Amino acid sequence: MGTAGDSEKKPTVVFVLGGPGSGKGTQCANIVEHFGYTHLSAGDLLRAEIKSGSENGNTKWECLGLPLLKAGGVGIHSYQALSFFIGIGCILHLITMIQNMIKEGKIVPSEVTIKLLQKAMQDSGNDKFLIDGFPRNEENRAAFEAVTKIEPAFVLFFDCPEEEMERRILSRNQGREDDNIETIRKRFKVFLESSLPVVEYYDSKGKVRKVDAAKPIDEVFEVVKAIFTPKDEKVKQHRCAIL
Numbered sequence: 668m669g670t671a672g673d674s675e676k677k678p679t680v681v682f683v684l685g686g687p688g689s690g691k692g693t694q695c696a697n698i699v700e701h702f703g704y705t706h707l708s709a710g711d712l713l714r715a716e717i718k719s720g721s722e723n724g725n726t727k728w729e730c731l732g733l734p735l736l737k738a739g740g741v742g743i744h745s746y747q748a749l750s751f752f753i754g755i756g757c758i759l760h761l762i763t764m765i766q767n768m769i770k771e772g773k774i775v776p777s778e779v780t781i782k783l784l785q786k787a788m789q790d791s792g793n794d795k796f797l798i799d800g801f802p803r804n805e806e807n808r809a810a811f812e813a814v815t816k817i818e819p820a821f822v823l824f825f826d827c828p829e830e831e832m833e834r835r836i837l838s839r840n841q842g843r844e845d846d847n848i849e850t851i852r853k854r855f856k857v858f859l860e861s862s863l864p865v866v867e868y869y870d871s872k873g874k875v876r877k878v879d880a881a882k883p884i885d886e887v888f889e890v891v892k893a894i895f896t897p898k899d900e901k902v903k904q905h906r907c908a909i910l
């Protein structure tokens with residue numbers, strides 16, 4: 668990824684924002700199919716990190732030198748063993764921290780989320796990204812800009828009433844620990860207090876494309892499609908319709 672002054676071309680980034688249950692993930696899947704973007708959901712990346720930390724921890728431990736310990740500890744000096752266990756402790760502590768914050772509907776510190784996003788961007792091999800559910804607060808926004816020097820092309824904002832979002836989350840059935848009424852209420856509060864100001868910030872820069880997300884999925888996508896269709900393509904389609 669580029670930094671300021673790099674001659675390499677910066678990737679195109681569209682931030683996809685909206686309240687919990689507004690349909691960000693659903694519409695991103697449609698956009699990927701039609702417009703060749705890579706979809707990166709900050710929440711999905713954090714959940715994957717928890718999963719890989721708790722289920723597949725060995726991989727990470729091995730990176731920290733578990734093969735040495737597995738070999739029976741032969742030749743391990745105490746300071747090596749100590750730093751090894753401190754390393755494991757840090758990873759487990761981080762995983763627990765992410766898990767607890769998600770359960771409480773809180774926003775995980777940017778260093779964690781941005782690292783995951785940057786890695787996913789590099790691994791994708793693509794140069795067009797839908798970043799879903801990020802930035803969720805001012806700290807996310809400022810840190811992403813400072814670290815990556817990337818400005819979003821625009822911000823797709825799904826506007827949906829709270830009652831509808833609540834209905835959708837309660838019937839989402841993805842087994843998420845935060846899809847319960849108690850955490851949902853906390854997430855709505857965080858959305859209003861911390862995430863909406865980010866949308867307002869980009870709105871003041873003329874970057875927000877607001878979509879009525881309360882409509883059925885297909886109707887929402889018609890509006891989304893028009894936003895992503897390049898202007899010259901729209902003129903072509905209009906001409907074809909007339910002729």
Ligand SMILES: Nc1ncnc2c1ncn2[C@@H]1O[C@H](COP(=O)(O)OP(=O)(O)O)[C@@H](O)[C@H]1O
Pocket residue numbers: 685686687688689690691692693694835836838839840880881882883884885887
């Ligand atoms: N326009 C819509 N109308 C009705 N249900 C929807 C709509 N968009 C998404 N859903 C459903 O609502 C739930 C939440 O959608 P999701 O895409 O996960 O939202 P978000 O990522 O914003 O939390 C899912 O079960 C999804 O199938």
Ligand SMILES: Nc1ccn([C@@H]2O[C@H](COP(=O)(O)OP(=O)(O)O)[C@@H](O)[C@H]2O)c(=O)n1
Pocket residue numbers: 685686687688691692708709710711713768769770772773774775776780799800801802803807845854
């Ligand atoms: N930028 C982000 C995005 C999500 N998260 C955490 O992940 C949770 C779920 O985010 P999500 O985007 O998957 O949730 P939905 O809006 O899709 O329902 C949030 O409530 C936060 O706890 C975060 O800390 N920082």
Ligand SMILES: [Mg+2]
Pocket residue numbers: 691692708710800
């Ligand atoms: Mg989502």
